[in-house]
Amino acid sequence: MAEIRILTESELRQCVGLSRELHDVIAAGFARLADPDVVMPPVLSMDLPAVNGEVDIKTAWLPGVDNFAIKVSPGFFDNPAKGLPSLNGLMVLLDARTGQVAAVMLDNGYLTDMRTAAAGAVAARFLAPEQVHTAGVIGTGLQARLQIEALLLERKVERVLVWGRDAERAERYAAEQSRVLGIPVSVAETAERLVRESQVVITTTPAREPVIRAQWLHPGLHITAMGSDSPLKNELDPQVLGDADVLIVDRLSQSLERGELRTAVSCGVMQAAIELPELSALCAGHHPGRSSQDQVSVCDLTGTGVQDTAIADYALKRALRQGLGASIIS
Amino acid sequence: MAEIRILTESELRQCVGLSRELHDVIAAGFARLADPDVVMPPVLSMDLPAVNGEVDIKTAWLPGVDNFAIKVSPGFFDNPAKGLPSLNGLMVLLDARTGQVAAVMLDNGYLTDMRTAAAGAVAARFLAPEQVHTAGVIGTGLQARLQIEALLLERKVERVLVWGRDAERAERYAAEQSRVLGIPVSVAETAERLVRESQVVITTTPAREPVIRAQWLHPGLHITAMGSDSPLKNELDPQVLGDADVLIVDRLSQSLERGELRTAVSCGVMQAAIELPELSALCAGHHPGRSSQDQVSVCDLTGTGVQDTAIADYALKRALRQGLGASIIS
Known part of the structure; x- marks a missing residue:
């Protein structure tokens, strides 16, 4: 039994946007990549030619960061013809010390957009x-x-x-x-x-x-x-x-x-x-x-998964501070 | 914007248990593995020696199955000393044709236990x-x-x-x-x-x-x-x-x-x-x-990821039929 925070895209938009602070968070994440204890496996990439789709899964465990993200990014390129966006997805946040699910961020790719732009800014x-x-x-x-x-x-x-x-x-x-x-x-x-x-x-x-x-x-x-x-x-x-x-x-x-x-x-x-x-x-x-x-x-x-972990941990802290999201006990 | 079903472990226990029907579902999943359109990437395995933990991520896209699962299985072996179970995790279910998130199953490994036993029964x-x-x-x-x-x-x-x-x-x-x-x-x-x-x-x-x-x-x-x-x-x-x-x-x-x-x-x-x-x-x-x-x-x-996709798709259908779980719009 754990308390899991469920956050929707609109709630995440309320607590995370482009800012120097976000750039600092992403830069701090990258800085930890130099630590020998960091674990960032290769991307799990899944091509789905039968439905003109793909799924990428990225993750990184960063020493000193409370939670780590597992980010699921589907891209289904026939979606626009169905009135749906091509890109989509969510992030699952696990406690870095116990592996317990801390949060599920139903961001439809919003956090990925933000962390990608922030990495460009850091560069x-x-x-x-x-x-x-x-x-x-x-x-x-x-x-x-x-x-x-x-x-x-x-x-x-x-x-x-x-x-x-x-x-x-x-x-x-x-x-x-x-x-x-x-x-x-x-x-x-x-x-x-x-x-x-x-x-x-x-x-x-x-x-x-x-x-x-x-x-x-x-x-x-x-x-x-x-x-x-x-x-x-x-x-x-x-x-x-x-x-x-x-x-x-x-x-x-x-x-x-x-x-x-x-x-x-x-x-x-x-x-x-x-x-x-x-x-x-x-x-x-x-x-x-x-x-x-x-x-x-x-x-x-x-x-990189580093960016996903850095932004998701930051988003959870801001969401909790602002009282955003629903708690589910499971 | 999509409607996403959130299911807790206790709700999943209400709709899925060991049965001949479940064995049939797992056997049908395996049968589809012979289809050339099936996509089952290698397990993403993440060793976390710094915290005596590991995470495995499994998935499989099966032609003819409405949804496919991405299953996250953390094992953190110092947890029992903290009063927490070693094994944990959740399944994310994506629509097989659009990649939209259909459900998040906060099962703490329950569905993994069931699909593992069911595979033994099929053997x-x-x-x-x-x-x-x-x-x-x-x-x-x-x-x-x-x-x-x-x-x-x-x-x-x-x-x-x-x-x-x-x-x-x-x-x-x-x-x-x-x-x-x-x-x-x-x-x-x-x-x-x-x-x-x-x-x-x-x-x-x-x-x-x-x-x-x-x-x-x-x-x-x-x-x-x-x-x-x-x-x-x-x-x-x-x-x-x-x-x-x-x-x-x-x-x-x-x-x-x-x-x-x-x-x-x-x-x-x-x-x-x-x-x-x-x-x-x-x-x-x-x-x-x-x-x-x-x-x-x-x-x-x-x-295998086939078992995860088969049981998660089955669990979602049973949960919807029984009116279990919460819907979140995101």
Whole structure:
């Protein structure tokens, strides 16, 4: 018999949103990844071709964090035709010392959206140049919005450029986000123009062929590629990784399997046995991140269980403090 | 926004128990494992040495079954000293066509106990000789009880023998289960005596060294080994597998990794590349199971996601029919 907190998406939206505090929570989670007691198994990935779906399960046990999350992320891509969102899911939170179920967070992917954007912000905190006049985003979906909103909490940005394959969606993004952010957001003519004019670029697409070419790189540019999270996806020309002065990944083993590194290794631009610093090293103070303002830095994010555990533990504490959610005894 | 059913352990106990119907449900689940569209990824196993714990996550998507389960099984072995059970957990049920969360079953491992016992019963249905005078069980815990109760729904058994390392626990088992089952249950002097006198033997221990020797086998014996579910466990002398006339596993890849087969292969008694029939072949009618009354048959059960999906889908339907559980909109 244990008391289990059940939290709905709307309750979670009341207690967790993008903030510097959330970025700190995610950075602290990454910092613990450097601890030898951390346990983060490979993603359990389940392809369901018969229903055009997939399920990813991520988890990480972090020493010193009271609870750990098991995050279930289904993606069912025929859902929109049925009037349902493609992405979905929940997080189960277990007590880190007893394994008892502490909470079930019926977030429909909301916490994943938040922790993904927050990881982008953490990467920018350590890797973006100090002065960011223009931030560019490739893609026009939810993460294209959230990543820029999170970035703006880390750097003072004067304007935003957006580029996407669907020009109409890009126009809509620019119009809406100008209002939301209170700074000019405009559509770049080409991805190349966007990259050349930006100091920070974030790629947020499910592209299977590169959207950024190595020839477009310029001193003082930081790129975060957060779109690729499965072996078929690829947003960066492999030579972008080869040419970067600072190349950081969220988790080396995952990046080699399902991130930009995978393509770079398969093209021979990088070695499979490469040692690269992980975002955890920056968060733990073991790596300086960007060490001069004219370096080109690249961060490849695939999404880790550390982020899920960090945000879910934080969400539970905030929910309890605010008296949100129902308790069930089982 | 979806309607999600939340079911507690006591509600699940009201709608699911051992029965021939449950055995049929588990057998039907196994039968679907022969379908090429089935998706059952390897177990996600998480060892947590810092807190003497582990978490296993199992799942299987079965064509033709409305929902599929993701089952989270934590085992935290310092819990008893804290007044908490070692085993715990829950099942999340997703709609098989949309991935939407259909139910959260806060069963504390109850459904796992039931589906494990039911798989033993299904093995006995196809493999035990028709006449079982004596059934023997090695081990004195919950599965030692449930496996025999489930077996009694499949075969008319005259008496039960029990053997365990702890003689006092074995005596208690015999006294209690005599009352529960309404047939004589007595403690065997030795494991050897138990095996030699039984037509069906079920091993239910976390043993790391064999509890059954090949010399004790005799014509017309069926053994189900359900204890080993991790690489360090081993209940059967490898030669038992080598000498069996009929050797069945629940899932070949799992048995090679975490079942009795693992030890048999590492000792050279079996080949790593061995092809063995799975329980699914018996359930689907593709393998006859026992084909004569004097064969020696052995079934190695490691526990599969198929069982979790089958029992969870069944439990949800029964709970909805009985109006059990709370609905949460999220």
